[in-house]
Amino acid sequence: MSERKERINAFVQAQLPVYQKIALAIHDKPEVSNYEFFASQTLSEQLSKEGFDIELPAAGHRTGFAARYKSSLPGPVAVFLAEYDALAGLGHGCGHNLFGATSSLAAAALKQVIDETGGEVRVYGTPGEEGGENGSAKGSFVREGYFKDVDFALCVHPGGDDKHYLSSRNYACAPVDITFDGRAAHAAGDPQDGINALDAQILVYNGISVLRQQLTNRIRIHGIITEGGTAPNVIPEHTNSKWYIRAADIDTLHELYARVENIVKGAALATGCTGSIKLYQNLVENMVVTPSLDAIYEKNLNLFGQQITHKPDTVQPGSSDVGNVSQVVPAIQPHIGISSTKIAGHSPDFVRAACSQKGLDAIGLGAAVLADTALDLLEDEALLQKVKEDHAWHVAHQKELPL
Numbered sequence: 001m002s003e004r005k006e007r008i009n010a011f012v013q014a015q016l017p018v019y020q021k022i023a024l025a026i027h028d029k030p031e032v033s034n035y036e037f038f039a040s041q042t043l044s045e046q047l048s049k050e051g052f053d054i055e056l057p058a059a060g061h062r063t064g065f066a067a068r069y070k071s072s073l074p075g076p077v078a079v080f081l082a083e084y085d086a087l088a089g090l091g092h093g094c095g096h097n098l099f100g101a102t103s104s105l106a107a108a109a110l111k112q113v114i115d116e117t118g119g120e121v122r123v124y125g126t127p128g129e130e131g132g133e134n135g136s137a138k139g140s141f142v143r144e145g146y147f148k149d150v151d152f153a154l155c156v157h158p159g160g161d162d163k164h165y166l167s168s169r170n171y172a173c174a175p176v177d178i179t180f181d182g183r184a185a186h187a188a189g190d191p192q193d194g195i196n197a198l199d200a201q202i203l204v205y206n207g208i209s210v211l212r213q214q215l216t217n218r219i220r221i222h223g224i225i226t227e228g229g230t231a232p233n234v235i236p237e238h239t240n241s242k243w244y245i246r247a248a249d250i251d252t253l254h255e256l257y258a259r260v261e262n263i264v265k266g267a268a269l270a271t272g273c274t275g276s277i278k279l280y281q282n283l284v285e286n287m288v289v290t291p292s293l294d295a296i297y298e299k300n301l302n303l304f305g306q307q308i309t310h311k312p313d314t315v316q317p318g319s320s321d322v323g324n325v326s327q328v329v330p331a332i333q334p335h336i337g338i339s340s341t342k343i344a345g346h347s348p349d350f351v352r353a354a355c356s357q358k359g360l361d362a363i364g365l366g367a368a369v370l371a372d373t374a375l376d377l378l379e380d381e382a383l384l385q386k387v388k389e390d391h392a393w394h395v396a397h398q399k400e401l402p403l
Contacts, residue, residue: 001303001372004113004379008371011109016364019101022046023363026097027355030086033128033135033281036063039084039097040125043104047123050108058125059140065125066146067104069111075119076151076384078374080107081138081322081331083129083155093346094130095158095338095354098363103155105367110374117378122150129321131175131281138321139282142328151384152293152330152377155322156366158359159335160343160350163309164301166294167332169401171220171246172253172286173319178204178223178264180273184237194235195272198228201239203267208243211259217403218248218315219256242280248315249399250285250327285323288398289313290330292390293373296383297332300372304365308334315403330391332373338362 001009026039040063044054052067059066084100087093107123114121124146128135141147159165180201185194208221215221223243229236245260247253261277268275298308322333338359343349353359377384394401 004116004375005372007112008109008375009368011112012105012364012368012371015105015108018046019105019363019367020360023097023101023360024355026084026100027092030091032088033085033130033132034061034063036085036127039063039100040065040127043082043084043100043125047104047108050111052107052123059137059144059146061127061134061137061140063127064137064141067107067123067125068120069114070120071114071118073115073118075117076378077120077122077149078110078378079122079124079147079150079153080104080370081153081155081325082123082125084125085128085130087130087346088132090346090348091351092354093348093350095350095359096129097354098158098338098359099155100125102363102366103370105363106154106370106374109367109371113375114378117375119378121374126321128281134281136282136284136321136324139284139324142324147325147328150329152387153325154331154370154374155333156370157333157335158338158354158362160339160345160353162337162340164306164337165311165335166298166308167287167289167334168311168316169248169289169313170287170316170323171248171319172250172323173284174245174253174257174279175281175284176243176245176277177280178241178243178275178277180239180268180271180275182235182237182271182273185235187233187235191235195237196235197239197273198236200267200271200273200275201225201228201241203270204241204263207263207267208260211263218252220244220246221260246319248286248403251399282321282324284319284321285327286398287320287323287333288326288391288394290332290387290391290394293330293332293387294334296376297334297369297373300369300376303372304369306365327395330387336362336366
């Protein structure tokens, strides 16, 4: 390793207990989207101690933050993405208590050498990756211009086994509410006076089911009816359903959204209801993988005696708002193992792994590898340019990539 990387890694080991303590504290106080007050405050306060300037709140999210440290020398802008939200009713079943601590430690470690390399290091604390109230905040950070001067973004996600994986493609997702308003009436005495909002909702459900016959395997649609009326003898005047409309690339998602929107319009016309379809949080874009950037991460991971388990380049189930970032700058989200046995994500087993010694040790490994990866890009202008060109190609050709 270079002398700078040795200094980065020495800092990680020296400060690791501090960030492990933070990860455990966040684990003990799980908070869902838009309510991560303790987590965002704890991480941002620690970064302030490390010499970062803090913006809190940020990007229209009361629990979002942006931490910045700028060298006096010109150079690239590196961003580490921090997640820290929990799952409602479960806790940290996705390990985001580790995620936020890892990215913050990586940024603090890179800061130790950035006055020599030039450039700027930032941490964006992005609430609600799991969705929920004002969820999927990375979309807001992109929309509000936080990435307009950024050269690349890095993070690593805890994984449910003892293996390490590179970034993978996933689905874009539009989380929507479909709502109908009609007119209530006595279902037996005066049915002619009613306009049935449940009928409209059922027409949408069946219309989407019929639509599935004409869709490719690049698409997934699933939903539930959350409000269907109040009593059997009252014609429902208001109904609501929630849907995830997913596609393997963002262009296909927009096309699909328009088709579902037409189903809603048709149901409203057929029943006389007023209907609407709208996002109830940020739209989540699909992950665009930049292989050359993942390769730099893998090279640095290997320096710690760790190996990547390679998987086929296929679209993985699920969605993440890291995809929004990957659409505008080169980004990675590899997975780092935190369990000696295979466990399911979003499970009580994962909650336990997220506060285990193996999980806490992963903070140090992940932070060191992320910081070393960023250093390579800060030091090598040609390498960074190659990564940017690779990213641009994959953004332009994402619709053509096989599943």
